[in-house]
Amino acid sequence: MKVMVGGTFDPLHDGHKRLLTRSFALAGPDGQVVIGLTTDAFASRKTHPIHPFAERKADLEKFIAESITTKAAGNKYATHWEVESLSDRFGSALDADFDAIVVSEETLPVAVEINRMRRERKLRKVDIHQITCVLAEDGRWISSTRIWRGEIDVHGHLIPPAKSG
Known part of the structure; x- marks a missing residue:
């Protein structure tokens, strides 16, 4: 099965890791995963x-090499994967031949729009697989914005406010 997934992946956190892991599991050992990584211009x-x-691509490649490809009872996945530049919300998903897209609760509307636009182009719809977002210790979603603000770390652990004085 050919699966697509996309994002900025910065910093790469446990929610992203769930998204990627699900994409590889869905593709299976003989499948393919295409990871759309936002360009610097689009991510700005x-x-x-x-x-x-x-840097973001290197972090993705390191995670996949160290974590995803060593799953499956200790055997390496044969899953083919690639990272492509994503300069808009849709990338190659509007025209590519693929079977499924993996999204989070937050990005589900983009996948629905991709299928609508594919239908307009007389292309078959793709299956949408939605993961649940990973929650931080405080019960709110882990997000890159929260990490950059210093509220949580990449695993969702709360970061105590700095003491003044």
Whole structure:
């Protein structure tokens, strides 16, 4: 199965890791995962700083090599994967031949819009697989914005406010 997933992945946190892990599990050992990684220009619309594309790509590749490909009872997945540049919300998902897209609760509307636009282009719809967002210790979603603000770490652990004085 060919699966697509996309994001800025900065910083790479436990929610992103769930999204990626689900994408690889869905694709299966003989499948393919295409990871759309936002370009620096597209990511610059965020309200917090973003690391350069090359750094974010290296973090993704390291996580996949160290974590995802060593799952499945200790055997390496044969799943083919690639990272492509994502310069808008849709990337190649509007025209590519693929089977499924994996999204979070937050990005579900984008997947629905992708299927609507594919239908307009006379292309088959793709299956949408939604993961639940990973919650931080305080019961709120882990998000890059919260991490950049210093509220939580990449695992959702609360960071105590700095003491003044």
